[in-house]
Amino acid sequence: MYSKGLKMKYCKKAYLILLSLILFTQISFAQNNDEANQLFKLINDERKKSGLNEYKAETQLQNAANQRVKEIANGIRKSTALKDNNIQFASYSEGSIIADMTADEVFAQMLKSQRNLILNNKFTHAAASVYENNGKKYWVMIYVVSRNDSIVKQELNIQKERERVVELCNEARKQNNISVNLVLDTKLSEAAQKRAEELIKLFSHTRPNRTDFSTVLKEYNITYKTAGENIANGQFDADDVMKSWLKSPGHRANILQKNFGKIGVGVFEYNGRLYWVQVFTN
The missing domain is CATH 3.40.33.10 (CAP)
Incomplete structure (x- = not known):
């Protein structure tokens, strides 16, 4: 007790x-x-x-x-x-x-x-x-x-951003008297998405395995004669990234390339930054 x-x-x-x-x-x-x-x-x-x-x-x-x-x-x-x-x-x-x-x-x-x-x-x-x-x-x-009034990230609709990128590409092509519109391709977008995810490891047209970006197309059984790629990071949305690409002569040349008829778009978010990829084929 x-x-x-x-x-x-x-x-x-x-x-x-x-x-x-x-x-x-x-x-x-x-x-x-x-x-x-x-x-x-x-x-x-x-x-x-x-x-x-x-x-x-x-x-x-x-x-x-x-x-x-x-x-x-x-x-x-x-x-x-x-x-x-x-x-x-x-x-x-x-x-x-x-x-x-x-x-x-x-x-x-x-x-x-x-x-x-x-x-x-x-x-x-x-x-x-x-x-x-x-x-x-x-x-x-x-x-x-921040380029917006708010820095709080809104939920990103990847498909909507893809479609907006293509829309802006075709507007630029029309303004430059290019009659062939780019068509958003599902397989190309899958390949572009993989490339966007790879950019956090190596921000380059060379892949993390040290091969050229175009090798990703073979992985998705995509046939092509010529291919091009645009990459970017840090932009908030499709409008923002397209402004950056169109200001750059090399990126602009890909967007306005007459021989390209298909496009794939990849968007990947990592640590608060968005990584963007365009892949073009004819």
């Missing part, structure tokens, strides 16, 4: 200690949120002084920053934070500091070492986060370039 009572008393004490630790942790996180908000405000105030637009804030980008700062604390270099939170971007960068400082002190340090990020006129959105772990304090700022 005595030992049982002693055990019960000990458990109550342990429970009280655990409860106090939980309450302390919650307070600590609340302070970190306030500090992150203060750092974000200081950065936007500095941008206003320099005549730049303030960085926009989005909930999902903030979630990504919160995830990223924990990744840094755990020694993770290759981040999945933007992808995990459905963030679309043309490019991004981050600045981080590990120091037991206030938001004002961190801002002063970042202004010296990361001024090019704070006052960058290309970045449109940003988020700040602070995290304490094992007695260390981690600070991170994520900066994102």
Whole structure:
């Protein structure tokens, strides 16, 4: 009976200690949120002084920053934070500091070492986060370039994007007095899709196995006399990628090649970036 009572008393004490630790942790996180908000405000105030637009804030980008700062604390270099939170971007960068400082002190340090990020006129959105772990304090700022008002990725309809690419190709051909329209081919699109997936390993017209891009056509039993390929990455949609291709003489030449009559289009998303492929045959 005595030992049982002693055990019960000990458990109550342990429970009280655990409860106090939980309450302390919650307070600590609340302070970190306030500090992150203060750092974000200081950065936007500095941008206003320099005549730049303030960085926009989005909930999902903030979630990504919160995830990223924990990744840094755990020694993770290759981040999945933007992808995990459905963030679309043309490019991004981050600045981080590990120091037991206030938001004002961190801002002063970042202004010296990361001024090019704070006052960058290309970045449109940003988020700040602070995290304490094992007695260390981690600070991170994520900066994102967006060409849209929102950086939250919408669900991509691959087939719709394929059809839009072909539509824009044929509009360009018509404007250049080319009477033969490109026809979207199912097998060619399957081959182009495989090529798009390969681009994350090697962004080149040479495949990861070091053969020419055209070898993918044999894998799909596609017969042809001549073939061409356009590749790109980082564009948000069909209109965006077609603008890029039509500005490039080499890509434009493929799109306007009179001898090509069939086209396949591949689109693949990886780590928040879209990889695009056009494959042409006659």
